[in-house]
Amino acid sequence: MSRLAVLPGPVANARIRAPTAMHILCVGGEDHYLRIPFLLALQARGLRVTAAGTGEPAPFARAGLAYHRFHFDRFLNPLADRSGIAALKRLLASTRPDLVQSFDTKPNILVPLAARGVRDLLVVRTINGMGWVYSSRSPLALLLRPVQRVLHRLAARSTAATVFQNREDQAFFARHQMAGAGHSLLIPGSGVDIARVERDLAAGPSPAELRKTLGLGTAEVVVTVTRLTRQKGIPTLLEAAAQVHKARPGVRFLLVGPRESEGTLAVAQAEIDRHAPYVAALGQRSDVPALLRLADVFAFPTEYREGVPRALLEAGLAGLPIVATDMPGCNDVIRDGWNGFLVPPRAPHLLARRILDLLHDRQAARAMGVRAATLVRQEFGLELTVTRYCRLYSKLMHPRSVVEQVPASGIETGAAAAPPDLRDAADCAPAGGP
Numbered sequence: 001m002s003r004l005a006v007l008p009g010p011v012a013n014a015r016i017r018a019p020t021a022m023h024i025l026c027v028g029g030e031d032h033y034l035r036i037p038f039l040l041a042l043q044a045r046g047l048r049v050t051a052a053g054t055g056e057p058a059p060f061a062r063a064g065l066a067y068h069r070f071h072f073d074r075f076l077n078p079l080a081d082r083s084g085i086a087a088l089k090r091l092l093a094s095t096r097p098d099l100v101q102s103f104d105t106k107p108n109i110l111v112p113l114a115a116r117g118v119r120d121l122l123v124v125r126t127i128n129g130m131g132w133v134y135s136s137r138s139p140l141a142l143l144l145r146p147v148q149r150v151l152h153r154l155a156a157r158s159t160a161a162t163v164f165q166n167r168e169d170q171a172f173f174a175r176h177q178m179a180g181a182g183h184s185l186l187i188p189g190s191g192v193d194i195a196r197v198e199r200d201l202a203a204g205p206s207p208a209e210l211r212k213t214l215g216l217g218t219a220e221v222v223v224t225v226t227r228l229t230r231q232k233g234i235p236t237l238l239e240a241a242a243q244v245h246k247a248r249p250g251v252r253f254l255l256v257g258p259r260e261s262e263g264t265l266a267v268a269q270a271e272i273d274r275h276a277p278y279v280a281a282l283g284q285r286s287d288v289p290a291l292l293r294l295a296d297v298f299a300f301p302t303e304y305r306e307g308v309p310r311a312l313l314e315a316g317l318a319g320l321p322i323v324a325t326d327m328p329g330c331n332d333v334i335r336d337g338w339n340g341f342l343v344p345p346r347a348p349h350l351l352a353r354r355i356l357d358l359l360h361d362r363q364a365a366r367a368m369g370v371r372a373a374t375l376v377r378q379e380f381g382l383e384l385t386v387t388r389y390c391r392l393y394s395k396l397m398h399p400r401s402v403v404e405q406v407p408a409s410g411i412e413t414g415a416a417a418a419p420p421d422l423r424d425a426a427d428c429a430p431a432g433g434p
Contacts, residue, residue, distance in 0.1 A: 022397060025097035027088070027111050029072075029104040034310065037193040040065070041386040047393075050095055052088075052409040068095070072106050076095040080112065088114035092121065099124060099393060102409045103190075105131035109148075110170045112155035116428040122396050126163040127173065128190060128307030129329065132265070134175070135231045135304040149176050156180025160396050163187050163389075165307035168328035185392060187307035188332060191385025194377055200289035207294035210287075214280065216294070219252040220359055223295040223320075225288055226302065228259035228281065233301030233325060238275050239348035240301070244355055245278040251359065254295075255281040256288060292318035297358045297365070300324040303345040308332055313380050316372035321365040323354045333380075339371035 024047050026032075026039055026224040032053030039065060043049045051060055052068040060067035062395065068091055072084030087155065088110055099122040102111035108125040115123045133144045150172070156162065161183035164170035170186055173179040211217065222244070228231045234255070241253045259266050259281065285291065292298070299317035306329035313333065315322055322340035338344040341354040342391050358365040 021046070022099065022393065022395070023050070023095075023097045025050045025052060025092070025095055025100045027052045027100060027102045029107060030055040031092065032103070035103065036063045036065065037061065037196065037382055038191055038386065040064075042384055042389070045386060045390050050097065052091055061340060072110060080235045081106070081221045084110050085114045088232060092118055098122065098138055099396065100270075102126065103390075105129070105133075109151045109155050112158045112325060113151075114160045122160045123158055124392065124396070125162060126165065126187075126307075127169050128140075128165050130169060130305030132231060146317060152176075152178040152395065153180070153306055156182065163186060163392070165189055166329045166332045169305070169307070182365045183392070183396075185418060187392075188389045189313060189380045189385060190310065191382035192310065192313040192317065192376060192380055193382045194317065197289065197314055200265070201293055201318055204287050204290035204293075207290075210290055210294050213252070214282075216252055219250050220248070220297075220356055221267075221293055221295045222297045222299050223315075224253070224299050224301070225256045225291075225307075225315070226300065227257050227262055228255060228267050228272075229265040230267060231265060231302070231304045232257075233303045233345060235271065236268075236303075236346050236348045236351060237299060237301045238271065240352040241279050242297075243274055243348065243352035245353075246358055248359060249278075251278065251355075253279045253299075254291060255279065256283075256285050256291060258284045280378060288314070289318070297321055297355055298322045299351065299355060300330065300332065300380045301328055301345070301351055306330060308380070313376050316369075316376040319366075319373045320356045320370040321368040323351060323358065325351075333375070334372075339368050339375055340352055352356060361367065383409060424428075 003081070024042065025047065026035065028035060030053065032051060032055055036059060037051050043065075050066045052070060054069065054071055057067045057069055070084065070087040070091060072080055084106070092114060098120075100111055100115060102108050102123070102125045108127060112123050112125060115121055116243075133141050134147050135141075154286060156179055159182050162179045163185050164173070165188060167186060174184065181279055197250065205213070226236060228234050237253070237255075246253050257273070259269070272279060292315055295318075296319040300309065300312055300315075302325055303307070304327070306327060307409055308329045312322060312324060312330060316333065316339070322334055324334050324340060324342060325345040326336075326342040327345060331342055334340040334407075339427055341357070343350040343354055356370075
C-alpha cells in the first residue's frame with residue numbers, strides 16, 4: 001500500500017507538467033465528451049492525447065482531439081462486455097499508448113482486463129462513483145455486488161494506480177481489497193472549467209427572456225440537473241415538490257436532463273405529469289448555465305453513488321444555495337449548514353423543508369451560495385485537477401524524478417490516510433513505485 005508523502009518546502013507551490021510526448025489514451029462512456037476540457041488541458045501540459053468512448057465523435061473532432069469510438073453496454077450484458085474487451089484490445093494494439101486512463105463504471109473494469117499482458121503499459125482508473133450496482137436496492141443489484149467486487153480485484157492486478165473522487169469510495173475499495181497493490185489516491189472531482197462556466201453564465205439568454213419563454217413569470221425557481229431516473233432521486237424530488245407547492249404555491253421546479261435514454265431506470269413521464277402545475281421536465285438542454293442564473297435554489301436528490309457530481313460544482317459556481325442528499329461525492333462538496341444543506345436520501349419531507357428554509361431566508365441562502373462558489377474555485381478547478389493528474393502520471397513514468405513546483409493540491413495517497421479538509425488540504429504526492 002502507498003504511503004502518505006507530503007511534499008516539503010517550495011514544491012508545494014509548484015506547477016507540474018506531464019512527461020513531454022507521453023501518449024495517453026483516455027477511455028470513457030457515452031458522456032466522455034464532457035471531459036474534453038480536461039483532455040485539452042492535459043494536451044496543453046505536453047501530453048499526446050487520444051480519446052475513446054461510446055459517444056458521438058463530432059465533439060472531439062471539433063476540439064481537434066483524436067477519437068476512437070467503440071461499443072459496450074452500460075447495462076448488464078456479459079456478451080457485450082466480452083466484445084468490449086476485444087475491441088479495447090484492438091484499440092490498445094493500434095494506438096500503442098504509454099498510459100491508458102479509464103473513467104466510468106464499465107471502462108474501469110474492461111480497460112484493465114483488456115490491458116493484461118500488454119508490456120510497458122501503465123493503467124490508471126478513476127472511480128467516479130460506484131454505479132447502479134451499488135446504488136440500486138433491487139435484488140439483481142444485490143446479487144451482482146459480489147461479482148463486481150471480484151471483477152475489480154481482477155482489474156486491480158493490471159492497474160498501476162486507482163484514483164478516487166471521494167473519500168467514501170476510497171475507503172470502500174480498501175475495505176473490500178478492490179484497489180490492489182497499486183497507488184490509491186484521492187483527486188476530488190473531474191475538474192470544472194471555471195473560466196468556461198463563468199463565460200457561459202454571463203452569456204446566453206437573460207433570466208427575463210428564459211422566464212418569458214418557459215412561462216415562469218415571477219415564480220421562485222428550484223432547478224435540478226440530472227438524469228431523470230429513480231436512482232437519481234426524482235420520485236423523492238416530485239414528492240418534495242408537492243409539499244413545497246402546498247406551503248408556497250408560487251414555486252416552480254425545473255428538471256433538466258435526459259429521460260428517454262435511461263431505459264427501465266427512467267421515471268415514467270406520467271409520474272412527472274401528475275405534478276405538471278408546478279414541475280416542468282425540460283429534457284437535455286444546452287443552456288444549463290442560463291437556467292442556473294434564473295434559479296433560486298439547486299436541488300440534487302440523488303440516491304446514486306456519485307463520484308463528485310459535476311452538476312453540484314456548476315451550481316456552486318453559479319452561486320446557488322444547494323440542497324443535496326448526504327451521499328458520497330455530494331458530502332465532499334456540501335458542508336451541511338455552511339454552503340448548503342444535506343438531507344438523507346429518500347426523505348421528501350426533509351428535502352422540502354430545506355428548500356423552503358432557503359426560500360424563506362434569502363440572506364442566509366445568498367451567503368451559502370457565495371461559500372459554495374468560493375469552495376469550487378479553490379478546490380475543484382480544472383487546472384488544479386490536471387496538475388494533480390500530471391503529478392501522478394509523472395511519478396508513474398519516472399518514479400525517481402524531481403517534480404516541478406505546483407499549487408497545493410490535496411492529493412491523498414494510501415487507504416489509511418486521514419480524510420482531508422478540502423479547505424486546508426496539503427499537497428501530497430504518491431510515494432513509491434506502482
